[in-house]
Every structure is written in structure tokens, then in C-alpha cells.
Amino acid sequence: MHPVEQLFPMYSPESLAVIAEAYDIAAEALKDDVRGNGHPFLEHPVAVAQIVSGEVGLAPECVAAVFLHEALRLHPETDIHRPVFDESIYTMVDGLGKIATISPRDTRLEAENYKKLIIQYSRDPRVTVLKLADRLEVMRSLSVLPRTSREKKVLETLLLYIPIAHQLGLYNMKREMEDIYLSYAEPEQYRLITNKLRATQRDREKLMTEFIHPLERKLSDAGIHYKLKIRTKAAYSIWAKMQKQKVPFEGIYDVFAIRFIIDCEEDPKVEKDLCWQVYSFVTEEYEPDTSRLRDWISNPKPNGYESLHITVKNRDGASLEVQIRTHRMDEIAENGFASHWSYKGIRREESMDNWLGAVRYALEHPDTDSPEDMPQPPGGEIFVFTPTGELRRLPEGASVLDFAFLIHTGIGLRCSGARVNGKSVPIKEKLSTGDSIEIQTTKNQRPSPDWLNWVVTSKARTKIRQALGEGEQKRAAAGKELLSRRLKNWKLAFPDEMLAELMKKRHYPTVNSFYAAVGEGEIDLADIKEYILTEDARKAEAIEAAQAAESAKVRHTVSGPHEDDILVLSARGVKGLDYKMAHCCNPVYGDDVFGFVSRTDGIKIHRMTCPNAARLMEMYPYRIQKVRWSDAPSGGAFQVALKVTAAAENTVVSGIMNTVGMFRASVRSLSVTENPRQGTFEISLKISVSSNLELDKVLSQLRALKDVLKVVRQ
Numbered sequence: 051m052h053p054v055e056q057l058f059p060m061y062s063p064e065s066l067a068v069i070a071e072a073y074d075i076a077a078e079a080l081k082d083d084v085r086g087n088g089h090p091f092l093e094h095p096v097a098v099a100q101i102v103s104g105e106v107g108l109a110p111e112c113v114a115a116v117f118l119h120e121a122l123r124l125h126p127e128t129d130i131h132r133p134v135f136d137e138s139i140y141t142m143v144d145g146l147g148k149i150a151t152i153s154p155r156d157t158r159l160e161a162e163n164y165k166k167l168i169i170q171y172s173r174d175p176r177v178t179v180l181k182l183a184d185r186l187e188v189m190r191s192l193s194v195l196p197r198t199s200r201e202k203k204v205l206e207t208l209l210l211y212i213p214i215a216h217q218l219g220l221y222n223m224k225r226e227m228e229d230i231y232l233s234y235a236e237p238e239q240y241r242l243i244t245n246k247l248r249a250t251q252r253d254r255e256k257l258m259t260e261f262i263h264p265l266e267r268k269l270s271d272a273g274i275h276y277k278l279k280i281r282t283k284a285a286y287s288i289w290a291k292m293q294k295q296k297v298p299f300e301g302i303y304d305v306f307a308i309r310f311i312i313d314c315e316e317d318p319k320v321e322k323d324l325c326w327q328v329y330s331f332v333t334e335e336y337e338p339d340t341s342r343l344r345d346w347i348s349n350p351k352p353n354g355y356e357s358l359h360i361t362v363k364n365r366d367g368a369s370l371e372v373q374i375r376t377h378r379m380d381e382i383a384e385n386g387f388a389s390h391w392s393y394k395g396i397r398r399e400e401s402m403d404n405w406l407g408a409v410r411y412a413l414e415h416p417d418t419d420s421p422e423d424m425p426q427p428p429g430g431e432i433f434v435f436t437p438t439g440e441l442r443r444l445p446e447g448a449s450v451l452d453f454a455f456l457i458h459t460g461i462g463l464r465c466s467g468a469r470v471n472g473k474s475v476p477i478k479e480k481l482s483t484g485d486s487i488e489i490q491t492t493k494n495q496r497p498s499p500d501w502l503n504w505v506v507t508s509k510a511r512t513k514i515r516q517a518l519g520e521g522e523q524k525r526a527a528a529g530k531e532l533l534s535r536r537l538k539n540w541k542l543a544f545p546d547e548m549l550a551e552l553m554k555k556r557h558y559p560t561v562n563s564f565y566a567a568v569g570e571g572e573i574d575l576a577d578i579k580e581y582i583l584t585e586d587a588r589k590a591e592a593i594e595a596a597q598a599a600e601s602a603k604v605r606h607t608v609s610g611p612h613e614d615d616i617l618v619l620s621a622r623g624v625k626g627l628d629y630k631m632a633h634c635c636n637p638v639y640g641d642d643v644f645g646f647v648s649r650t651d652g653i654k655i656h657r658m659t660c661p662n663a664a665r666l667m668e669m670y671p672y673r674i675q676k677v678r679w680s681d682a683p684s685g686g687a688f689q690v691a692l693k694v695t696a697a698a699e700n701t702v703v704s705g706i707m708n709t710v711g712m713f714r715a716s717v718r719s720l721s722v723t724e725n726p727r728q729g730t731f732e733i734s735l736k737i738s739v740s741s742n743l744e745l746d747k748v749l750s751q752l753r754a755l756k757d758v759l760k761v762v763r764q
Contacts, residue, residue: 057096058103058113065110068134069099072114079121079128086194094187095120101183106220112176115142116184123150138174145177146184148484152441163443164210167433170483178214185211186223189230204234228286236289243285246299254282254306257368261308261336268331274324279309304361304371312376321376322347325358328374336362339369347375432483444481447506451477454489455510462510463517464491478504496521519701526562529569536575542582550712552581560708619643619655619679629653629677631688635660636764638688640742645675653677687738689718690745691764694733697757698724702731706758709751715739730759 054070061069076095083091098120099113118130122143130143148171152164172178189207192200208231215224233240258280269276283305291302299305312324325347332338344359358374430446434453444452450470454477455462465477469488481487497517505511537544549561556573558564567573619629619639629645635657637643642658646666653675656663667674696702703722710717719736739745745763752761 057100058110060103061110061113068139069110069113069117071132071134072117072130072139075128075130075132076117076121079125083124085191086196089194091120091124094191097187097190098180098184101186102180105222106179106183108176108179111136111139112142112180115139115146116180118143119146119150119180122147141174142177142180145171145173146180149177149181151484163433163441165214166431166443167441167483168210168214170431170433179218179220182211182215182218182220182223186227189227192230192234200234204231207231208235225284225286229284232286232289239289240285243288243299247282247285247288247305257306257364257370258308261364261370264335265331268335269328272327272331274328275313276328277311277313279311281307281309283307307371307373309373309375309380311380312374314376316376316378321378325374325376329358329360332360332362332372332374336364336370338362347379432481432485434481434483435486437486437488445506448481449477449504449506450475450479450481450487450489451501451505452507452510453481453487455505455507455513457489459513461489461491462513463497464493464495466490466492466495477501522562522566525569526565527569529565529567533565533568533575533578536579540579542579542586544578544582545714546711546716547714548582548585551585552578553712560705561711562708619677629655632656632660632662634662636688636690638690638739638742638745639679643677643679645677646670647673647675687740690737690739692735692737692749692752693762693764694731694735694752694758695760696731696733696755697759698726698729698731699757702755702757703733705755706733706735706752709755710737710748712751713739713747714744715748 052066052070052073054066054073058066058069077092080091080095085091085093095117099116102108102112102116103110114135118135118139119142121128122130123146130140149168152167168181169178172181185203185207188195188203192203195203207227212224212227212231215221215227229240232243262278283302288299288302288305291297292299295301310328312321312328314320314324339361342359342361344357346355346357346359350356356375356379360372360374361369362372363369432444432446432448434442434444436442436457442453442456444456450468451462451465454465454468467474467476467490468479469475469490470479470481470485472486474490497514499518501514502511505514533544549564553559553561553564556564556567558567564573568575568578630651630653631637632646632654637655637657643655644658644663644667645653645655648654655677656666694706696706703720707717707720716738717735718738719734721734723732723734724730725732737748739748749761749763752758
């Protein structure tokens with residue numbers, strides 16, 4: 051008789067033939083391997099296979115996959131291909147093999163990533179369950195492992211495998227692994243709790259009998275059909291509550307719980323009424339602790355969980371938790387979308403929830419369609435390794451460059467390529483889950499604009515843009531210095547307005563980009579010289595005409611206000627004795643203005659939109675002086691105060707400076723105040739402009755800047 055016939059009597063002869071073939075391959079491959087206790091290593095896959103078949107109830111193909119996986123894991127040269135094995139077996143073996151390569155360096159920090167990686171490697175949903183069965187057997191056999199390996203396995207189990215078992219609803223497996231963990235991690239606490247459970251077992255049995263008897267009579271008399279589930283909390287769960295609530299063993303109320311499951315038609319009103327009727331029977335008989343009432347029937351949890359929970363005291367003062375629900379509610383809570391793991395607060399994501407739901411479906415429906423018809427593992431992410439085995443998570447489509455910047459900005463900026471799984475690849479190579487990447491750097495490597503097309507992570511994009519900006523800044527400084535020397539030799543001026551016009555013609559968005567092009571030779575210096583000479587010649591006539599108009603202009607001097615007198619303002623004479631510009635509104639040539647005769651400072655010129663205008667005109671109408679600007683500006687400069695609200699980005703200030711510099715304007719002062727709560731900068735800005743037309747241009751361009759939210763003239 052073949053050993054598998056005794057080990058797995060639940061399967062058909064045809065299935066046993068498949069398992070026997072896999073068993074024989076493993077037995078031959080592992081014949082010289084032993085465990086830490088000196089026993090044949092074959093004991094491990096046999097024990098795992100028995101968990102898979104007897105405790106979980108998976109198909110015979112899963113049992114065969116366990117044996118083949120262990121043979122390949124220790125002896126990769128083993129030939130496992132046989133005609134009796136179908137493709138699903140090889141898929142499971144491949145997934146188990148990939149999971150076996152995971153070796154977390156710091157499980158506590160990377161637990162969520164490793165859990166996702168395990169799921170991603172499980173193309174067949176049953177692979178995850180097989181891995182859990184394997185880990186359960188390892189936990190049962192911890193005594194055969196060396197101490198260092200034992201501690202690593204215990205921590206991995208707590209942070210990786212117990213949560214996955216919880217998510218799958220494999221509660222027996224979960225509870226056993228938790229209790230084994232506690233027995234190794236906190237042996238004294240484990241002994242304390244298990245001994246107290248043993249010592250109070252008879253008391254609980256007596257309490258149960260006394261508690262149920264009067265309730266059975268009332269329920270029977272009311273014609274309510276039900277069944278009872280009686281549960282004693284696991285040692286680990288008791289310990290966890292003791293730690294969380296900071297109470298002794300005796301302070302845990304739900305060590306012992308009774309669950310009433312009512313058989314009735316699936317009508318919401320009928321179900322609700324019956325649950326509350328049972329509740330009334332319980333609370334009539336026993337004193338309820340209303341502060342611990344949990345009504346998830348009137349208001350079900352978002353995940354769909356429905357039940358009534360109440361803690362009551364019997365006549366001796368002992369506390370007991372009672373749960374009341376219908377058969378439908380119990381089915382949903384145990385097996386449906388509101389499974390126990392969901393409402394215990396374990397973090398989840400919807401995509402993974404759907405994927406793990408497929409695993410549960412595979413367990414409950416062994417005759418389901420092929421794994422290809424099931425939901426696939428969560429997409430949108432890949433998991434890769436550093437050369438030292440550290441796990442890193444990246445978005446799907448990430449490249450070698452993304453990985454390099456994830457490791458360190460300096461490495462990203464100098465990245466020239468990589469070795470992926472031992473093969474040399476370029477920096478734009480896309481990565482896949484499971485890849486091992488060794489970044490290669492070059493001292494003279496510099497980012498180029500093309501890099502932005504090869505990355506998908508925001509960190510990489512930001513750092514590349516910053517590096518490109520810094521490089522442009524250096525090139526701009528060199529170009530500006532070069533042009534300044536040439537202008538000095540030519541004895542030519544290159545004013546800001548002429549620079550702005552040339553930038554517009556050549557399609558350079560910023561001053562830095564223009565000067566960088568000069569420094570790199572993209573703009574010929576001879577072309578700039580020709581442009582300056584042409585513009586000077588073209589504007590010569592206009593300048594002469596403006597000077598003639600200035601000399602012919604008659605300015606009126608007034609000693610007091612008169613109804614028909616109009617003061618003519620010259621842009622050149624803003625510092626004259628006749629009048630001064632009011633600091634409260636800072637008028638600019640071209641603004642609609644009026645004059646106000648002050649007692650000590652002569653005539654103050656205010657904008658019509660000045661905040662003080664209405665008050666001055668109402669209280670001192672006899673001091674108001676009509677004024678107008680001269681017909682043509684004469685090269686004067688006016689200071690304007692602006693308030694800019696912008697997103698708190700490092701580049702916003704330089705963007706504002708560059709924009710102002712594009713026009714006949716210059717920055718006189720600038721201060722920045724950060725508002726962390728709003729994530730904005732409040733920028734107070736004083737600029738010098740020649741007219742309100744030029745100011746309008748500046749305001750228009752400032753408001754068009756990407757990160758600028760609001761611009762107000764003060």
C-alpha cells in the first residue's frame with residue numbers, strides 16, 4: 051500500500067494517483083534532508099499536506115503542489131514534469147516558490163508590503179492558503195528550529211500570516227497560530243491564561259447550564275426556534291484585550307459567550323422583531339449592562355454586520371456576553387462580505403478585499419471555474435528588491451529611474467543604468483514584481499528633460515525638475531555674464547522692456563531660459579546686437595517726439611483749490627514741490643486720480659479707488675483739487691504695493707521675480723509669510739513701474755502663473 055492511501059483516505063483512487071506521483075518525487079529529492087530534530091525533512095510536506103486536505107479541505111491538486119514545491123525549494127534541479135499533473139498544479143508550485151524567496155529584513159516596518167507581495171505572487175488564489183498551511187506546520191514544529199530562526203518565524207507569523215488568515219476567515223488556523231505565538235513570545239502570560247481557563251472550566255460549564263435553563267423555557271414557550279453556539283475566547287485574544295484595556299484576566303467580560311442563532315424567514319422586520327424579543331427575554335431574566343449594548347441590527351455596520359450584543363450579570367454577579375442574531379445574519383458575519391476580520395479593524399483596501407474574497411470562494415466552492423476566471427491580484431503596484439533583499443513598493447509602470455530616486459536622490463541623479471536580475475538594462479527599463487535591482491551610477495551623469503518621460507513617481511519627477519532648474523540657473527548666470535561683457539564692449543544698453551520683447555519673439559518663457567540659451571550658444575550674440583541697434587533706431591523718432599511734447603507742456607501752479615483749475619501731473623515730476631503721491635494708494639501714471647490739499651505736505655495725489663477717497667471728499671470737499679496726467683509719459687517711475695497669495699511652492703517667488711522682470715518694472719522689496727494651515731505663501735511686493743498700462747501687464751501675467759491664487763493691488 052502506498053503511504054498516500056493512509057495519509058489521505060478522503061480522496062478518490064484517481065486523485066490518489068496524482069498525489070502519489072508528487073509524493074514519490076518529493077521523497078526521492080528529499081531523501082537525504084533532515085529537520086532540526088534529526089527526523090526526515092519529508093515529515094514537513096506530509097504534515098502540511100494533511101493540514102491542506104484534512105483541516106482546510108482543499109482539492110488533491112493542492113496536496114500534490116505541496117510535495118512538488120518542497121522538492122523544488124530544496125533541490126531546484128528536480129524534474130517535476132509528469133503527464134498526470136495539470137497546469138494548475140504547476141501554477142501553484144510557481145507561486146509557492148516565489149513566496150519562499152521572500153526574506154523580510156525588517157518585518158515590523160514592511161509588513162503591509164510583504165502581505166501584498168504574497169498575494170501578488172498567488173496567481174491561483176489557493177496558493178495563499180497553501181502558504182498559510184505551511185506556516186501553521188512551521189509554528190507547530192518551532193521546537194526543531196534554532197533560536198534565532200524561531201524568533202524570526204514567530205515575528206513574521208504575527209505580522210504577516212496571522213492577518214492574512216484572519217482576512218480569509220480561516221479562524222481556527224488564525225487562533226492556533228496566535229496561541230503558539232503567545233506561548234513563545236510571552237510564555238508566562240500564556241501559562242497564566244491557559245491555566246486560569248482550565249481552572250475555571252467547571253465553573254463555566256455550571257454557569258452555562260444555569261444560564262440557559264430559564265431562557266430555554268421562555269424561548270420554547272414563545273415558539274422561537276434557535277440553536278446555540280457557545281465559545282470560550284482563545285488565549286491570545288484574552289491576552290490582547292488584557293493589554294489593550296489594562297485589566298487582569300478577571301476583567302475580560304467576554305471570555306465566555308453565548309450566541310443565539312434564530313431560525314426564521316429572511317424578512318427584515320420579522321428578523322429584527324425576533325432578535326429584540328430574545329433580547330427582552332434575556333434582559334428580563336438577567337441584569338443588563340446597558341453601557342455595553344451594541345445594536346448592530348437597527349444600525350448595521352458599514353460592512354453589513356448585523357447582531358445584538360449585550361453583557362449581563364447573573365444572580366451571582368458573574369458577567370457574560372450574549373450575542374443575538376438570525377441564521378442569515380450569522381451566515382453573512384461568518385462567510386460573507388462582513389466577515390469577522392473586517393470589523394475587527396484590520397486595515398484593508400478594496401482591491402485586496404475582493405481578491406481575498408476570491409480565495410474564500412475557492413475554499414467554499416471546490417468545483418469552481420479555473421483560476422483564470424477569478425479576480426486577479428490587486429493591480430497598480432509592483433514589489434521589487436534591493437541587492438540586499440530589502441523590499442520596495444512602486445507604482446505599476448515604474449522604471450529603473452523611479453527605483454533609483456526611491457533609494458536616494460543622489461543615486462537617482464547619477465543613475466546611468468542598472469542590473470535587473472543580473473542583466474544590464476537602461477535607466478528607462480520598466481520593472482516587474484519580484485525584480486532584484488542593482489543601480490549603476492556615473493559621476494558625470496546629468497539629468498535631461500527626457501528623463502521626465504521615463505518616470506511615473508512624483509518624487510522622481512520633482513527631483514528631476516529641480517535638478518534641471520538648478521542646471522538652467524547655472525547656465526543662465528554664465529550667459530548673463532557673457533552678454534554683460536559684450537554689451538559693455540559695444541557700449542550698448544539692453545533695458546528690461548527690450549529684453550522682454552526679444553524673449554517674446556524668440557519664445558523664451560523666463561529670463562533664466564533666455565540667458566541659459568545665450569550661455570549655451572543657442573542665441574547668437576551678434577543677433578542680440580543687431581536687434582538692439584534696430585530697436586534704438588526705430589524708437590529714436592518716438593523719443594524725440596516725446597521730448598518735444600515735454601518741453602511744450604505748460605504746467606499749472608496752484609496756491610489753493612479752484613473749481614475750474616486743473617493740475618497737470620508729469621510722470622517725471624513726482625518728487626516736485628507742487629504735489630506728492632499718497633502712500634495709502636500709490637497712484638501710477640494713467641490711474642484715475644484726484645488731488646487733496648493737505649496742511650503741511652502740499653497737494654496729495656490719490657487714486658479714485660483709494661480707501662480714503664470717500665471720506666476725504668465727504669468731509670473736506672473744499673480741499674479737493676481736479677488733476678490730470680500729462681498727455682505722454684516722460685520716463686518717471688512709480689512704486690506700487692501688491693499682495694500675492696500663492697501655493698507654498700519653492701519656485702513661486704522666482705516665478706514672480708522673473709515675471710516682473712519681463713516688463714518695464716522692477717522689484718523694490720519683497721517679503722514672504724507662510725501660512726502652514728492653508729498651505730500658502732502671503733507675499734508682500736513693492737514694484738516700480740512707469741504707468742498703469744505697464745502695471746496691468748504685470749498683474750495679468752502674475753495672475754496667470756501656475757501657483758498664484760490671488761493678486762491684489764494695495
